[in-house]
Amino acid sequence: MSNVAITLPDGSVKQFDGPVTGAELAADIGPGLAKAALAVKIDGEVLDLSYRITADSTVEIITRKSDDALDLIRHDAAHIMAEAVQALYPGTQVTIGPSIENGFYYDFARDEPFTPDDLEKIEAKMLEIVKRDDAFVREEWPRDDAVRHFTDIGEKYKAQLIHDLPADETISIYRQGEWMDLCRGPHLPSTSHVGKGFKLLKLAGAYWRGDSNNEMLQRIYGTAWRDEKELKAHLTMLEEAEKRDHRRLGREMELFHFQEEAVGSVFWHPKGWTLYRTLETYIRKRLEQADYVEVKTPQLIDRGLWEASGHWEKFREHMFTAETEDDRVFALKPMNCPGHVQIFRQGTTSYRDLPMRMAEFGSCHRYEPSGALHGLMRVRAFTQDDAHIFCTEDQITAETEAFCELLLSVYKDCGFESVVVKFADRPETRAGEDAVWDRAEAALTEAVEASGLDYTLNPGEGAFYGPKLEFVLRDAIGRDWQCGTLQVDFVLPERLDAGYIAEDGAKHRPVMLHRAILGSFERFIGILIENYAGRMPMWMAPVQAVVATITSDADAYAVEVRNALDAAGIRAELDVRNEKINYKVRQHSLAKVPAMLVVGQREIEDRKVALRRLGGKDQEFLALDEAVARLVNESRSPADM
Numbered sequence: 001m002s003n004v005a006i007t008l009p010d011g012s013v014k015q016f017d018g019p020v021t022g023a024e025l026a027a028d029i030g031p032g033l034a035k036a037a038l039a040v041k042i043d044g045e046v047l048d049l050s051y052r053i054t055a056d057s058t059v060e061i062i063t064r065k066s067d068d069a070l071d072l073i074r075h076d077a078a079h080i081m082a083e084a085v086q087a088l089y090p091g092t093q094v095t096i097g098p099s100i101e102n103g104f105y106y107d108f109a110r111d112e113p114f115t116p117d118d119l120e121k122i123e124a125k126m127l128e129i130v131k132r133d134d135a136f137v138r139e140e141w142p143r144d145d146a147v148r149h150f151t152d153i154g155e156k157y158k159a160q161l162i163h164d165l166p167a168d169e170t171i172s173i174y175r176q177g178e179w180m181d182l183c184r185g186p187h188l189p190s191t192s193h194v195g196k197g198f199k200l201l202k203l204a205g206a207y208w209r210g211d212s213n214n215e216m217l218q219r220i221y222g223t224a225w226r227d228e229k230e231l232k233a234h235l236t237m238l239e240e241a242e243k244r245d246h247r248r249l250g251r252e253m254e255l256f257h258f259q260e261e262a263v264g265s266v267f268w269h270p271k272g273w274t275l276y277r278t279l280e281t282y283i284r285k286r287l288e289q290a291d292y293v294e295v296k297t298p299q300l301i302d303r304g305l306w307e308a309s310g311h312w313e314k315f316r317e318h319m320f321t322a323e324t325e326d327d328r329v330f331a332l333k334p335m336n337c338p339g340h341v342q343i344f345r346q347g348t349t350s351y352r353d354l355p356m357r358m359a360e361f362g363s364c365h366r367y368e369p370s371g372a373l374h375g376l377m378r379v380r381a382f383t384q385d386d387a388h389i390f391c392t393e394d395q396i397t398a399e400t401e402a403f404c405e406l407l408l409s410v411y412k413d414c415g416f417e418s419v420v421v422k423f424a425d426r427p428e429t430r431a432g433e434d435a436v437w438d439r440a441e442a443a444l445t446e447a448v449e450a451s452g453l454d455y456t457l458n459p460g461e462g463a464f465y466g467p468k469l470e471f472v473l474r475d476a477i478g479r480d481w482q483c484g485t486l487q488v489d490f491v492l493p494e495r496l497d498a499g500y501i502a503e504d505g506a507k508h509r510p511v512m513l514h515r516a517i518l519g520s521f522e523r524f525i526g527i528l529i530e531n532y533a534g535r536m537p538m539w540m541a542p543v544q545a546v547v548a549t550i551t552s553d554a555d556a557y558a559v560e561v562r563n564a565l566d567a568a569g570i571r572a573e574l575d576v577r578n579e580k581i582n583y584k585v586r587q588h589s590l591a592k593v594p595a596m597l598v599v600g601q602r603e604i605e606d607r608k609v610a611l612r613r614l615g616g617k618d619q620e621f622l623a624l625d626e627a628v629a630r631l632v633n634e635s636r637s638p639a640d641m
Contacts, residue, residue: 002018003015003016003017003018004016004017004018004019004020004053004054004055004056004057005056005057006020006025006053006056006057006059007056007057007058007059008029008059008060009060014028014029019052019053019054020052020053021040021049021050021051021052021053022037022039022040022042022047022048022049022050022051022053022059022061023037023049023050023189025040025053025059025061026040026049026061029061033061033063036063036064037049037061037062037063037189038062038063038064038066038069038072038188038189038193039062039068039072039186039187039188040053040059040060040061040062041059041060041061041062041068042057042058042059043057043058043059044058046062046068046071046072046186047185047186048136048138048185048186048187049189050138051186064226065226069226070099070224070225070226071099072186072187072188073188073193073194073195073197073198073224073225073226074099074100074103074104074224075098075099075104075187076136076187076188076191076193076194077099077104077126077194077198077222077224078097078098078099078104078105078106078222079097079136079174079176079181079183079187080126080129080130080176080191080194081097081104081106081122081126081200081220081222082094082097082106082108082179082181083129083176083177083179084122084125084126084128084129085106085108085122085220086179087125087179088118088121088122088125089110089112089118091110091154092108092109092110093108093109093110093154093155093156093157093158094106094107094108094155094157094158094181095107095108095109095157095158095161095208095217096161096209102223102234103201103221103222103223103224104221104222104223104224105219105220105221105222106219106220107206107208107217107218107219108217108218108219108220109157109208109215109217109218110218113203113218114203114218114220115203116203119200119203119220122200122220123198123199123200126198127196129176129177129191130191130192130194130195130196131192132177132191132192133190133191133192134175134176134177134190134191135176135189135190136174136175136176136187136188136189136190136191137174137175137176138172138173138174138185138187139172139173139174139175139180140170140171140172140173141171141172141173142171143162143163143165143171146162146171146173146182147159147162147163150162150182157208158181158182161182162182172184172185174187176190176191177191194224195226195227195228196227196228197224197225197226197227197228197229197230197231198222198223198224198225198231199222199223199231199235200220200221200222201221201222201223201238202220202221203218203219203220203221204218204219204221205217205218205219206218206219223235237477237478237479240477241477241479241530243533244477244529244530244531244533244534245375245530246375246376246377246525246526246527246529246530247375247376249529249530249533249534249592250272250375250376250529252534252590252591253271253272253534253542253591253592254269254270254271254272254591255268255269255271255272255275255529255542256268256269256272256376257269258375262381263370263373263380264368264370264373264378264379264380264381265379265380265381266376266379266381266522270542271542271543272542274542274543274571275525275536275540275541275542276521276525278539278540278542278637279518279521279524279525279528279540280361280521281637281639282413282539282637282638282639283385283410283517283518283639284361285637285639285640286406286409286410286639287357287359287387289639290357290402290406291357292357292358292359292387293356293357293358293359294359294360294361295340295343295358295359295360296360296362297333297336297339297340297342297343297360297362298333298339299332299333299363300322300330300331300332300333301330301331301333301338301339302328302329302330302331303321303329303330303331305338305342305496306319306331306338308338308495308496309337309338309341309492309495309496310431310464310465310491310492310495311334311335311338312331314429314431314464315334315464317367318334318366318367318368319331319332319334319365319366319367320332320365320366320367332364332365333362333364333365334364334365334366335362335364335384335386336360336362336364336384336386336388337386337388337489337492337512337514338492338496339360339362340358340360340388341388341492341493341496341498341512342496343358344356344358344390344498344510345496345497345498345499348501349390349499349500349501349510350500350501351392351500351501351502351503351508353500354390354391354392354395354500354510355389355390355391355392355395355399356389356390356391357387357388357389358387358388358389358390359385359386359387360384360386360387361383361384361385361386361521362383362384362386363381363382363383364381364382364383364384364520365380365381365382366380366382367380368380375526376522376523376525376526376529377523377526377527378523379520379522379523382520382521382522382523383520383521383522384516384518384519384520384521385516385517385518385519385520385521386514386515386516387515387516388512388513388514388515389403389512389513389515390493390498390500390510390511390512390513391510391511391513392502392508392510392511393439393443393511395511396443396444396446396447396488396511396513397443397446397447397450399447399513400444400447400448400450400451400469400486400513401447401450401451403486403513403515404448404451404453404486405451406517407471407484407517410517410518411471411473411483411484411517413638413639414528414540415476415528415531415532415537416473416474416475416531418473418474419471419472419473419474420456420471420472420473420474420480421448421453421454421455421456421469421470421471421472422455422456422457422458422461422469422470422472422482423444423445423448423455423456423457423458423467423469423470424458424459424460424461424462424463424467424468424469424470425441425457425458425459425460425461425462425467426441426460426462426467427460427461427462427463427464428460429464430462430464430465431464431465431491431495432465432466432490432491432494436490436491437466437467439490440466440467440488440489440490441467441488443488443511444467444468444469444486444488447488448469455469458470462487463487463489463514465487465489465491465492466487466488466489466490466491466514467487467488468485468486468487468488468514469485469486469487470482470484470485471483471484471485471486473527475527475530475531476531476532476533479530481527482519483516483517483518483519483523483524483527484515484516484517484518484519485514485515485516485519486513486514486515487513487514487515488511488513489511489512489513489514490509490511490512492512493509493510493511493512494509498510498512528540534592535592535594535614535615536592536594537594538594538595538631538634538635539634539635539636539637539638541571541592541593541594542571543571543572543573543591543593544570544571544572544593544594544595544631544635545565545570545571545572545573545593545594545595545596545597545631546572546573546574546575546584546588546593546595546596546597547561547562547565547572547573547574547575547596547597547599547609548575548576548581548584548585548588548596548597548598548599549575549576549581549598549599549600550581550598550599550600550601551600551601552576552578553600553601553604554599554600554601554603554604555576557599557603557604558574558576558599559574559576561597561599561609561624562574564624564625564628565597565628565631568628568629568631568632569632569635570628570631570632570635571635573593575588581598581600584596585598585612589614589615592614593614594613594614595611595612595613595614595631596611596612596614597609597610597611597612597627598610598611598612598619603621606621607623607624608621608622608623608624608627609621609622609624609627611627611630
């Protein structure tokens, strides 16, 4: 029997005479850890505590405090929910039930639809199973036996899943008491380790295996956390998120709407379009200050260019196409990059012209399944604040540093201070040789480290033509949104024959840096609305001020006040309706107007206004000129400061 050396997270090494389980290792370290242990992480892979470690390994004992604990808790909560459902509703078939971000779900086959009342019953049964403290026990079955078992008990979906697994796949079954399920694992030691920090949230429909040609199943979503305190915090966040839903606020603030005749496309109303144009003007000025040139490329481009770029092969399913009478096939552009390369290729470009920073507010279209659409956050027609930097390999680091500085300052101007950077490397489906990817990944690694930004790895999530940095910002209620990107691309310039004349007089390929800050205007505006709960900063607000009268005697003076605001560049509206002032204040507060200038007889006599702030109870009496000057200062775009 050979010795086994276990390297622990602190670098210390434990020697064992032979194989040792995760549970035995935890007990050897100490009784406290043995009690707290949930699973074991061996050379980066999370496994059951019962797993036998037979070779020298780097090992971490997973406890409730570990980052990996939540996935285990949520995975087991899904199993417990499935058992609860089958106990309460015999004849229901279980299909697939994974852990997901913040929770879990399970898809069920049942003729009768579940109701919200059913969720309460299922939750109660789940608590019973948790209290029962059944051990999770792994078993490995012969494939035929497993298929036969699930077929015999009427679980045709499970039988199909097992039948379709690769021939060399181990068929593992996990038991919890008398109930069992097909599962790869890993699992917690027993059901009690899930705890009480879970709740079932909603019902939805889902096609078997995500295919609309298959039968419709019933999906139950839940959330699960380490304890009830974490659960309460999450539920509070969900309540707050519902209040901030940009779709509801968009209606209340008269910003935009959607309708079936243009699925996934936005109908911008005057106030919404004002917000859009304000953001566009701001980012355009920031790009001009950073020495970008702005261009515009066609919407419809022949499929030949998309074939040459690689998009037709890698992205065709997401593209809208049109065929003309002369049998030519065009595609509505899903992105701007091939068009920008065509502009770069016109004429002769010298190394002295590099870096060339080419920006476009490009109107793009991508086919998204109708079920994936979500207000402004997921659309089919959108505008990117897109740009491509054509540069030499030696310029990658400097351009990356400059871009990161620009991006972070834009986010700060928009109210986002917390930004996380992720490094996404080569995906499974990609263009270009591995050697090219090696160069691109090495160059981007050097560049992001030179920028001084901390980053985490996001393996396999790069674009098909190059690795990328993903910039994730955190909003006011703690949600993360991936917005900006920077991608290093050696592939597209080669495929589309882009070149410049280098110092040696020969033609060289430029490096192409794909970058976006907002991502898309539509989605970023949705994020802004939810971050601010509709209470946009003064410079961004579609209507910055309303002049409201107390009596009709003040109508003429109100017009004068509004005209003064207009002349100063303040986006102001006039409210001279025959309504009580409290009604007007309440209505404009619901519309999230930052400032109200109230005028009555007293204000006329003193040439003043009563300035009220959104959400405030007090008002200031200011001379008209002073009020205008103050609002002008407050409404200045950060790009003008």
